[in-house]
Amino acid sequence: MANQPQIDLSPKVSDEIRKTTCYMCACRCGINVHMKDGKVAYIEGNRDHPVNKGILCAKGSAGIMQVNAPSRLRSPLKRVGPRGSGEFEEISWDEALELAISWLKPIRDNNPEKLAFFTGRDQSQSFTGFWAQNFGTPNFAAHGGFCSVNMAAGGIYTMGGAFWEFGQPDWDHTKLFLLFGVAEDHDSNPIKAGIGKIKGRGAKVIGVNPVRSGYNAVADEWVGITPGTDGLFVLSLVHLLMRAGKIDLDYLARYTNAPVLIDAETGLFLRDDNDKPLVVDRNSGQLAAFDQQGIYPDIGATYEVEGKTHRTVMHQMADRYLDDKYAPENVADTCGIKAEKIRAIAAEIARVAFDESFELDREWTDFRGEKHTKMKGRPVSFHAMRGISAHSNGFQTCRALHVLQIILGTVEAPGGFRFKPPYPKPLEAHPKPHGNVTPCAPLDGPHLGFVHGPEDLMLKEDGSPIRIDKAFTWENPMSSHGLMHMVISNAHAGDPYKIDTLFMYMANMSWNSSMNTGGVMEMLTDKDENGEYVIPRIIYSDAYSSEMVAYADLILPDATYLERHDCISLLDRPISEADAAADAIRWPVIEPDRDVRGFQSVLVDLANRLDLPGFTNEDGSAKYKNYADYIVNHERKPGIGPLAGFRGDGSDTGRGDVNPDQLDKYIENGGFFVEHIPTEASYYKPWNMAYQDWAVGMGIYDAPEPYLFQLYSEPLRKFQRAAEGHGDRQPPEHLRARLKHVMDPLPIWYAPIEDSHVDTDEFPIHALTQRPMAMYHSWGGQNAWLRQLHGHNPLYLPTKLWEQHGFAEGDWAAVTSAHGSITVPVALQAALNENTVWTWNAIGKRKGTWALSEDAPEATKGFLLNHLIHELLPAKGDGLRWANSDPITGQAAWFDLRVNIEKVNAPIETQPAFDPIKSPVGTGPTNLKWKVGQ
Amino acid sequence: MTQLPQSTERKLGLVIDLDTCVGCHACVISCKGWNTENYGAPLSDQNAYGADPSGTFLNRVHTYEVQAEGAAAQTVHFPKSCLHCDDAPCVTVCPTGASYKRQEDGIVLVNEDACIGCGLCAWACPYGARELDKAEGVMKKCTLCVDRIYNENLPEEDREPACVRTCPAGARHFGDFADPDSNVSRLTAKRGGMDLMPELGTKPTNKYLPPRPKDQLEQTDMLAPLLDIVAEDTNGFLGWLDQQLSRLPGDNKQRGK
Amino acid sequence: MHPAPSVIIFTTLSGLGFGLLLWLGMASEAPTGWEAFAFFAVAFALSVGGLAASTFHLGHPERAWRAFSQWKTSWLSREGICAVAALIVMGLYAAALIFFGRHYAILGWLGAWLSLGTIFTTSMIYGQLASVPRWNTSLTSVLYLTLGITGGALLFGKVGIALPLLLLAGAVQIIWWLTGDKAFAARGSDLGTATGLGEGGKVRSMAHPHSSPNYLMREFIYVVGRKHSQKLRAISFILMAVLPAVLLLLPFSHLFAIVAVLSHVAGVAVSRWLFFAEAEHVVGLYYGMR
Numbered sequence A: 001m002a003n004q005p006q007i008d009l010s011p012k013v014s015d016e017i018r019k020t021t022c023y024m025c026a027c028r029c030g031i032n033v034h035m036k037d038g039k040v041a042y043i044e045g046n047r048d049h050p051v052n053k054g055i056l057c058a059k060g061s062a063g064i065m066q067v068n069a070p071s072r073l074r075s076p077l078k079r080v081g082p083r084g085s086g087e088f089e090e091i092s093w094d095e096a097l098e099l100a101i102s103w104l105k106p107i108r109d110n111n112p113e114k115l116a117f118f119t120g121r122d123q124s125q126s127f128t129g130f131w132a133q134n135f136g137t138p139n140f141a142a143h144g145g146f147c148s149v150n151m152a153a154g155g156i157y158t159m160g161g162a163f164w165e166f167g168q169p170d171w172d173h174t175k176l177f178l179l180f181g182v183a184e185d186h187d188s189n190p191i192k193a194g195i196g197k198i199k200g201r202g203a204k205v206i207g208v209n210p211v212r213s214g215y216n217a218v219a220d221e222w223v224g225i226t227p228g229t230d231g232l233f234v235l236s237l238v239h240l241l242m243r244a245g246k247i248d249l250d251y252l253a254r255y256t257n258a259p260v261l262i263d264a265e266t267g268l269f270l271r272d273d274n275d276k277p278l279v280v281d282r283n284s285g286q287l288a289a290f291d292q293q294g295i296y297p298d299i300g301a302t303y304e305v306e307g308k309t310h311r312t313v314m315h316q317m318a319d320r321y322l323d324d325k326y327a328p329e330n331v332a333d334t335c336g337i338k339a340e341k342i343r344a345i346a347a348e349i350a351r352v353a354f355d356e357s358f359e360l361d362r363e364w365t366d367f368r369g370e371k372h373t374k375m376k377g378r379p380v381s382f383h384a385m386r387g388i389s390a391h392s393n394g395f396q397t398c399r400a401l402h403v404l405q406i407i408l409g410t411v412e413a414p415g416g417f418r419f420k421p422p423y424p425k426p427l428e429a430h431p432k433p434h435g436n437v438t439p440c441a442p443l444d445g446p447h448l449g450f451v452h453g454p455e456d457l458m459l460k461e462d463g464s465p466i467r468i469d470k471a472f473t474w475e476n477p478m479s480s481h482g483l484m485h486m487v488i489s490n491a492h493a494g495d496p497y498k499i500d501t502l503f504m505y506m507a508n509m510s511w512n513s514s515m516n517t518g519g520v521m522e523m524l525t526d527k528d529e530n531g532e533y534v535i536p537r538i539i540y541s542d543a544y545s546s547e548m549v550a551y552a553d554l555i556l557p558d559a560t561y562l563e564r565h566d567c568i569s570l571l572d573r574p575i576s577e578a579d580a581a582a583d584a585i586r587w588p589v590i591e592p593d594r595d596v597r598g599f600q601s602v603l604v605d606l607a608n609r610l611d612l613p614g615f616t617n618e619d620g621s622a623k624y625k626n627y628a629d630y631i632v633n634h635e636r637k638p639g640i641g642p643l644a645g646f647r648g649d650g651s652d653t654g655r656g657d658v659n660p661d662q663l664d665k666y667i668e669n670g671g672f673f674v675e676h677i678p679t680e681a682s683y684y685k686p687w688n689m690a691y692q693d694w695a696v697g698m699g700i701y702d703a704p705e706p707y708l709f710q711l712y713s714e715p716l717r718k719f720q721r722a723a724e725g726h727g728d729r730q731p732p733e734h735l736r737a738r739l740k741h742v743m744d745p746l747p748i749w750y751a752p753i754e755d756s757h758v759d760t761d762e763f764p765i766h767a768l769t770q771r772p773m774a775m776y777h778s779w780g781g782q783n784a785w786l787r788q789l790h791g792h793n794p795l796y797l798p799t800k801l802w803e804q805h806g807f808a809e810g811d812w813a814a815v816t817s818a819h820g821s822i823t824v825p826v827a828l829q830a831a832l833n834e835n836t837v838w839t840w841n842a843i844g845k846r847k848g849t850w851a852l853s854e855d856a857p858e859a860t861k862g863f864l865l866n867h868l869i870h871e872l873l874p875a876k877g878d879g880l881r882w883a884n885s886d887p888i889t890g891q892a893a894w895f896d897l898r899v900n901i902e903k904v905n906a907p908i909e910t911q912p913a914f915d916p917i918k919s920p921v922g923t924g925p926t927n928l929k930w931k932v933g934q
Numbered sequence B: 001m002t003q004l005p006q007s008t009e010r011k012l013g014l015v016i017d018l019d020t021c022v023g024c025h026a027c028v029i030s031c032k033g034w035n036t037e038n039y040g041a042p043l044s045d046q047n048a049y050g051a052d053p054s055g056t057f058l059n060r061v062h063t064y065e066v067q068a069e070g071a072a073a074q075t076v077h078f079p080k081s082c083l084h085c086d087d088a089p090c091v092t093v094c095p096t097g098a099s100y101k102r103q104e105d106g107i108v109l110v111n112e113d114a115c116i117g118c119g120l121c122a123w124a125c126p127y128g129a130r131e132l133d134k135a136e137g138v139m140k141k142c143t144l145c146v147d148r149i150y151n152e153n154l155p156e157e158d159r160e161p162a163c164v165r166t167c168p169a170g171a172r173h174f175g176d177f178a179d180p181d182s183n184v185s186r187l188t189a190k191r192g193g194m195d196l197m198p199e200l201g202t203k204p205t206n207k208y209l210p211p212r213p214k215d216q217l218e219q220t221d222m223l224a225p226l227l228d229i230v231a232e233d234t235n236g237f238l239g240w241l242d243q244q245l246s247r248l249p250g251d252n253k254q255r256g257k
Numbered sequence C: 001m002h003p004a005p006s007v008i009i010f011t012t013l014s015g016l017g018f019g020l021l022l023w024l025g026m027a028s029e030a031p032t033g034w035e036a037f038a039f040f041a042v043a044f045a046l047s048v049g050g051l052a053a054s055t056f057h058l059g060h061p062e063r064a065w066r067a068f069s070q071w072k073t074s075w076l077s078r079e080g081i082c083a084v085a086a087l088i089v090m091g092l093y094a095a096a097l098i099f100f101g102r103h104y105a106i107l108g109w110l111g112a113w114l115s116l117g118t119i120f121t122t123s124m125i126y127g128q129l130a131s132v133p134r135w136n137t138s139l140t141s142v143l144y145l146t147l148g149i150t151g152g153a154l155l156f157g158k159v160g161i162a163l164p165l166l167l168l169a170g171a172v173q174i175i176w177w178l179t180g181d182k183a184f185a186a187r188g189s190d191l192g193t194a195t196g197l198g199e200g201g202k203v204r205s206m207a208h209p210h211s212s213p214n215y216l217m218r219e220f221i222y223v224v225g226r227k228h229s230q231k232l233r234a235i236s237f238i239l240m241a242v243l244p245a246v247l248l249l250l251p252f253s254h255l256f257a258i259v260a261v262l263s264h265v266a267g268v269a270v271s272r273w274l275f276f277a278e279a280e281h282v283v284g285l286y287y288g289m290r
């Protein structure tokens, strides 16, 4: 030790810490940006932040490489070469905005619907939607339709809130956690933290997933289910639990529509004069509105009137789910799960839910006025995401899963699943879709919402779709998030009509966010008989040199996440936790060193140049200078703005006057705002008056809105009834049978629709993608650190297929679907469903993009599965091309894909290989030796 | 200096929980970020935006499959950085004294100013925990974030390694193995913390907690009675329902408690 | 292990060089004058050249002086010290022979011991590494020493001794190869012990930490096909021992002697290539590639 070197154990860490919100994914963790010499030196998690409490994922820590990426766009670009070539000239912002206005203004004045404005992965939909609404086009949506609308809609229609990022398991109390079809999720850091937490306590995790990786790798039990069969598996669990009486009858009676009476004739609820669903009060035996004070609804009731016997939802459920077709033995083969395993899981769920139930000493009062001294805990929790939702039966599967949770009494109960504000929120509290277009005037209301029945569809008088994406039509009546994946193909086909300008933001539509990627490239470059592009104009905002850039006529370059203002709002997708409402901002912790502008501010500028009403004062002057100004000063309703914190004089919360210093307050507070839910309001929120009152105070509701969980969904029944021929809005004949089948008011399972369109003997294998935890879709690949982790992606094959085809390490395979073929490298994974192959999502890159060299592994060995997937299913001989999506919500059915596999000689690079795009930003440097402040 | 201390006052190191690690690589990148900006030379990258990008990393996460006869295969994510061995062969081979094990806490470090970049220490390390930085020509390795754990410019709670602080799953634990009551000692004792390649005699400080037994559910018959059918006769379920409902608080006598 | 030219050149040449110095130092009738100059020039060229080659791969050759400091623990440090000491002592010894025609036997013997020590310490740089089971045996030192002594004898023209030495070296080499082939398994390290997961079943590497190769893989994971290596072993053995021995058995000719030396050197070089290329570092286990 004599001459051990002296080292500085306390070096200076940074000059200053700036606290803002991560945007390397949609989880929105709080970050501490350490600055040295005015530059970003190091990024770590913010310990005080409600989402991540200090932890940070790989992407978050690599943010510094994103902000300095050579792929960043540098100035507005005007296309000079043909579309798709990547040839641009740099222009000034004035020129760019004038050009945009010269396209947009005539549209707005004459046919606002000829603008289709679709946004991708952004988190300012309440703002972009407001812009589009003021522009007057009905054609606005974000990416939810191809992402996870099944999850969102399934949850909201069933229980007034969804898994997605709108709820979370009660990590502190749960003893059994079942995870369905999740590789990473939006709520990724909290899920990891939660899993770590419950494992620390010795609680069990069951992972239901064809692939055993990530969360499923640490699960105590792995259920390697056959893709697309979760609904059947879940209903089998429901069957077993009901047969064994392992259901929470008290919960079902009080908080769900199990006791609601169904009209034997219509299948709709019996309702009172105030339109409230009716139940039989067990105390009095009398009919009563479900929410009448003092009653105790009878789930076993029948009600006879005029010789007709009306029965409760519970009766219908018993009829359906006690049926032997849901017995484990009868579903085992389809699901690829042994009957004993299904039984064991059901028994374990029953054991934990009922034998390990507990009570929290917390008094609360329910909406019927009853006081409870305790909160009963049911420590089984569930979570699910795209493995459920990205199938064409996803909506019903999602509902089935919620029904399972609900019969166990585990939703909003301690130890179960909990909502995050602004959820829970009943269907009725959500807007319905609007599509009434008037030239030069705003649309009559928000674009997206939740339909209650056929009357709410977005159909014109002649029955044709109002929207370019055909959302809210008979093809997909409950498409609450729109169908971004259909916009380009519909616009190209001129079906339902032609558009003039396609305006996109933050979506790599010519690459990883499209099905049929090659086809989309053709549609974007296709010309009509006059030599004009079929989609005449395309404006696009990206921050980086992505694949989509080459396909736009005008590029409005965005600032990166550390260089702009953003608002993560309660009006949108906030950062709330189950115990607190929370929202956050991003603010420019550094100034851009290029001629780029925050896109939201550009939208404000465009709105001002177009004099859009919501952006213009009475005297004609602009209401908002830029997005920051909008965040602070905009009011949706009096006292309610994008940010809930520090309103009025800085001490008002939720509701309150505009506070000009609001952003500074947020910055002082670490970039976010948290308002805790009072303890007595923390569980049973949909029925807990303390919560309801608190939510009203926060501006989440205008008045208390207690409601029942919808085991039986009346809106679905309304569509089903229409298909049966009732009512004056009738579906087209070719959709009638399908609607009748799929719009079942109680959850059903049907095989993924692709299975009935392709020969499953010819294409026996399921093909999936998973998100790598360390990559965000297409943009991780430009990150010098992250791309070393996943610079290319093999197709993983299970042992059975590996051996059957005689594969060895380093081999390649041709993978063929009904739609196309790709040639890719393969690798072996034993812990994989034996009929499933998979790969990492969005690793493959097009040559010439992202400032990578053309021989980058992403382009030569990486690949997309998207080339095998089509937005339409193969023709089936009925003269129709059915959409490859969920027939209820329009959710893109990415994971229905069926393929076959053949061993081939290694090609030089993955196929298909597309021509390189000319890079508008050149390529990045060879060597990096990054260190600032030295 | 390349003489190993007889014993160290403290034995700082990591416990890595293989039952909890989800393989997210967060620790890999936070380590890269911290160590690029701090101790010694930055961790450089070659071909950063080209073919075969390759940079210096002090912590890497492998993925293994473990399959017992007749059972489903398991996936194990396996992070690996320097284990700060007690009998560190990397230290004794070093010709310059650049490599050393700290007397006070057992951390194995490279004094970059003295390192000639001969690479021998990396050869001596059985675990692949040392990487020669191509741009700088010096040996890099995990420092156990020696410039964080005592750093008075950091708040107390942040004086832990970057990888531990960031690990979303909480699979990494930092502490003093010389103290039998420390978190790491207790975890090691409770969960059977193990050494990697003990046969090489390096006596690693870092311990790995093995994955807990998996896929056990089917094997328990105990659970079967939980699914006994409530009533076998034809209108069994409804009969049962009625019977149950009469026991619920909803029934008059029990209401309003 | 990556068979880097610098280490192959280093071990091959310096082994020969110090082998020759060894013989020169021990010689009872040491050459003097120009003859001495020629011998020592060759010996110094080889040993110094080899040493110089070893610095090619250093990240910071300008700090190489630091490498003399850790003689207490480091074989590399000891090798440096030995080499320099040997060169100095043999330098003085050579100067006396060349310029003054004086033979200081004590100096010679000292230099010889130091030369021998240098070869030994070189061998220990590799032989000490438990992480490379094939090397981690005292036979490695035996091999290095035998080859050094043999090569030196050949160069020094000690035909009588060189012949049996060649046979000995060939035998040691073969024994070293054969024991080496079993060394990894004998060490007992496999992916199971490397990960500690072995008790749970068969362990397989499913994915590397990074999708492109890194320093560790480039440095430590080198795969030679079995057939290829057998062929190279045969070539090495023939060039190193058989051919020189045959040539020495033939009536003496300078040409044959030169060919014998060159053949031997080439054989040793091939052996050294194999020494590295065939050696498997345990770190390869982590990558499922050993």
Ligand SMILES: Nc1nc2c(c(=O)[nH]1)N[C@H]1C(S)=C(S)[C@@H](COP(=O)(O)OP(=O)(O)OC[C@H]3O[C@@H](n4cnc5c(=O)[nH]c(N)nc54)[C@H](O)[C@@H]3O)O[C@H]1N2
Pocket (backbone or CB within 6 Å): A120, A121, A143, A146, A147, A148, A505, A506, A507, A508, A509, A512, A513, A514, A541, A542, A543, A544, A545, A546, A547, A548, A558, A559, A560, A561, A599, A769, A770, A776, A777, A778, A779, A841, A842, A865, A866, A894
């Ligand atoms: N095969 C297959 N395909 C899929 C999926 C799948 O599971 N399998 N998943 C689908 C799903 S759920 C989704 S959400 C989509 C996602 O696919 P995309 O919506 O295309 O998402 P990204 O690739 O993340 O990025 C979109 C664009 O945003 C740009 N961008 C990044 N940061 C900024 C910024 O700060 N400002 C601006 N203006 N632009 C920025 C990026 O450069 C990129 O061009 O992929 C879908 N595609």
Ligand SMILES: Nc1nc2c(c(=O)[nH]1)N[C@H]1C(S)=C(S)[C@@H](COP(=O)(O)OP(=O)(O)OC[C@H]3O[C@@H](n4cnc5c(=O)[nH]c(N)nc54)[C@H](O)[C@@H]3O)O[C@H]1N2
Pocket (backbone or CB within 6 Å): A025, A026, A147, A148, A180, A181, A182, A183, A184, A185, A186, A187, A188, A208, A209, A210, A211, A225, A226, A227, A228, A229, A230, A384, A385, A386, A387, A388, A391, A768, A769, A770, A771, A772, A773, A774, A775, A776, A777, A838, A895
């Ligand atoms: N790191 C990272 N995080 C992200 C993203 C990212 O790109 N990178 N993207 C964000 C976005 S846009 C989204 S939408 C979310 C999505 O988050 P996830 O829902 O986790 O998305 P995927 O990776 O598509 O995972 C789908 C999982 O479902 C499984 N699966 C497929 N079919 C089935 C099935 O039939 N049954 C079951 N049980 N499982 C099935 C797949 O194996 C896979 O594990 O992630 C968000 N978070």
Ligand code: SF4
Pocket (backbone or CB within 6 Å): A022, A023, A024, A025, A026, A027, A028, A029, A052, A055, A056, A057, A058, A059, A060, A061, A188, A189
């Ligand atoms: S999960 Fe990672 S990338 Fe996403 S916001 Fe959090 S730290 Fe950033």
Ligand code: SF4
Pocket (backbone or CB within 6 Å): B020, B021, B022, B023, B024, B025, B026, B027, B028, B061, B077, B079, B166, B167, B168, B169, B170, B171, B172
């Ligand atoms: S950060 Fe934690 S969970 Fe993620 S790879 Fe590292 S140790 Fe595993």
Ligand code: SF4
Pocket (backbone or CB within 6 Å): B081, B082, B083, B084, B085, B088, B089, B090, B091, B108, B124, B125, B126, B127, B128, B129, B130, B141, B202
């Ligand atoms: S793990 Fe390797 S580098 Fe670290 S102390 Fe042990 S031998 Fe040395």
Ligand code: SF4
Pocket (backbone or CB within 6 Å): B093, B094, B095, B096, B097, B098, B099, B110, B114, B115, B116, B117, B118, B119, B120, B121, B122, B138, B139
């Ligand atoms: S590379 Fe540096 S630290 Fe390693 S042995 Fe050589 S001099 Fe020592």
Ligand code: SF4
Pocket (backbone or CB within 6 Å): B030, B031, B032, B034, B035, B058, B059, B081, B082, B141, B142, B143, B144, B145, B161, B162, B163, B164
């Ligand atoms: S302790 Fe520090 S240096 Fe070591 S792996 Fe963790 S972050 Fe890297």
Ligand SMILES: [Mo]
Pocket (backbone or CB within 6 Å): A146, A147, A148
């Ligand atoms: Mo998504």
